[in-house]
Amino acid sequence: MNPAIPPWGGRFHDKPDALLKRFSESVSFDRRLYRQDIRGSIAHATMLQEAGLLSIQERDEIVRGLRQIEQEIEQGAFPWSIDWEDLHMNIERALTARTPAGAKLHTGRSRNDQVATSLRLWVKDEIDKDRKAIRAVQQALLDWAERDSDVLIPGYTHLQRAQPVLLAHHLLAYVEMLSRDSDRLRDARRRADVLPLGSGALAGSTLPLDRRRVAELLHFSQVARNSMDAVSDRDFAVEYLAALALLGTHLSRFAEDLILWSTSEFGFVSLPEAFTTGSSLMPQKRNPDVLELIRGKAARLSGNLLSLLTLLKGLPLTYNRDLQEDKEPMFDSADTILGSLQILAALIPGIVVHRDRCNRASSDPALLATDLVDWLVNHGVAFRDAHHAVGRLVALAESRNVALSELAPEDVAPLHPDLPAEWAQLWNPTAAIAKRRTEGSSRPSFVRAEIERWRREWSAEPL
Numbered sequence: 001m002n003p004a005i006p007p008w009g010g011r012f013h014d015k016p017d018a019l020l021k022r023f024s025e026s027v028s029f030d031r032r033l034y035r036q037d038i039r040g041s042i043a044h045a046t047m048l049q050e051a052g053l054l055s056i057q058e059r060d061e062i063v064r065g066l067r068q069i070e071q072e073i074e075q076g077a078f079p080w081s082i083d084w085e086d087l088h089m090n091i092e093r094a095l096t097a098r099t100p101a102g103a104k105l106h107t108g109r110s111r112n113d114q115v116a117t118s119l120r121l122w123v124k125d126e127i128d129k130d131r132k133a134i135r136a137v138q139q140a141l142l143d144w145a146e147r148d149s150d151v152l153i154p155g156y157t158h159l160q161r162a163q164p165v166l167l168a169h170h171l172l173a174y175v176e177m178l179s180r181d182s183d184r185l186r187d188a189r190r191r192a193d194v195l196p197l198g199s200g201a202l203a204g205s206t207l208p209l210d211r212r213r214v215a216e217l218l219h220f221s222q223v224a225r226n227s228m229d230a231v232s233d234r235d236f237a238v239e240y241l242a243a244l245a246l247l248g249t250h251l252s253r254f255a256e257d258l259i260l261w262s263t264s265e266f267g268f269v270s271l272p273e274a275f276t277t278g279s280s281l282m283p284q285k286r287n288p289d290v291l292e293l294i295r296g297k298a299a300r301l302s303g304n305l306l307s308l309l310t311l312l313k314g315l316p317l318t319y320n321r322d323l324q325e326d327k328e329p330m331f332d333s334a335d336t337i338l339g340s341l342q343i344l345a346a347l348i349p350g351i352v353v354h355r356d357r358c359n360r361a362s363s364d365p366a367l368l369a370t371d372l373v374d375w376l377v378n379h380g381v382a383f384r385d386a387h388h389a390v391g392r393l394v395a396l397a398e399s400r401n402v403a404l405s406e407l408a409p410e411d412v413a414p415l416h417p418d419l420p421a422e423w424a425q426l427w428n429p430t431a432a433i434a435k436r437r438t439e440g441s442s443r444p445s446f447v448r449a450e451i452e453r454w455r456r457e458w459s460a461e462p463l
């Protein structure tokens with residue numbers, strides 16, 4: 001490209017206004033696609049040579065030039081400039097300055113199919129990183145579950161103590177969520193794995209381009225079947241951001257659990273000092289700032305998804321410049337999620353569980369009121385009657401200001417003649433959870449089997 005004329009060619013007499021340049025440039029942010037863009041250009045040039053549109057020498061000069069440019073960018077020595085709107089034009093200009101063959105690189109290509117290709121390559125790369133980072137958090141959760149496998153805590157509904165559960169069972173709930181997140185990302189990757197290049201600006205090309213060859217070179221498993229869809233489709237980007245928004249929501253809920261557990265009110269855990277912060281005023285404080293930030297960053301992840309959906313909803317086919325606004329939310333979400341996942345994977349191993357506090361909280365006999373109902377049902381009492389009778393016992397204990405377990409045999413005898421004899425043995429929470437028998441419950445043998453199942457699954461499918 002001749003620097004004396006505007007980069008979009010001979011049709012223009014006037015130079016672009018400085019305001020336009022600053023307003024419309026994307027190079028300040030899309031430069032981070034350089035690896036994907038250069039990979040795409042090398043594949044395109046390879047195919048152009050095979051199709052007879054470049055000589056071998058021209059192809060070699062282009063490939064060599066692009067590799068040099070890549071190195072320069074990596075060393076921070078590349079002269080990015082908003083005189084050339086985006087990374088694609090910056091790289092093409094630098095290539096053309098190195099070799100006249102650079103003027104042939106854009107043969108049969110438009111920035112519309114080029115940018116869609118770079119973005120899809122980038123999403124595929126990011127998803128691979130995200131899934132590895134998810135796995136690291138899952139491993140940390142599983143290690144923790146194993147470390148404190150005998151600890152009981154109250155499970156909560158409505159943030160009110162409900163029934164005792166194994167701490168490990170609670171942690172494995174998050175392993176499940178993260179596993180669905182990872183599956184969703186893998187699924188989104190499948191739909192990103194389609195090559196747009198060769199669609200031209202929107203209508204394809206009269207040149208003998210071999211799209212399947214380019215797909216093969218770039219490891220895309222399919223070529224886009226409709227050129228108009230190919231240049232304007234950002235579904236893959238929406239799916240990526242949706243998967244990250246939901247993943248961020250899960251991380252936020254986990255952060256919230258840890259924040260609660262680390263308060264003096266709960267006192268179940270202490271967070272590692274290296275991941276907590278002090279107060280500028282109150283000397284005694286140790287704050288869970290990073291967890292609060294993980295919770296806060298979930299808002300950005302949802303916001304980015306909404307930005308993209310809003311961006312797309314009114315666009316006529318095919319490419320519109322609005323689409324340039326797809327990148328910053330995507331980059332932001334990609335960085336945000338990796339940051340949150342990395343912090344959690346590093347923080348979890350340093351968490352210390354306060355067994356005494358967990359013990360005390362989970363030993364409240366009221367948490368076994370449901371087990372008492374089950375006992376009655378097992379002894380022939382209709383569920384509703386049992387529920388009602390136990391409710392009245394709870395009220396009675398409350399009115400006397402004693403624990404449910406402290407009621408006298410004569411208080412409980414009306415519920416069932418066998419109950420007074422067994423009454424004293426009903427209140428051990430460890431024995432109580434061992435009696436859970438449904439699949440997916442907090443029975444220790446089930447939880448142990450789940451831990452082993454996850455380990456087996458992950459060693460069978462390392463990422």
Ligand code: ARG
Nearest residue numbers: 026086111112115321323324
């Ligand atoms: N910078 C543009 C983007 O990010 C590249 C495609 C521009 N195409 C165009 N016809 N102006 O979307």
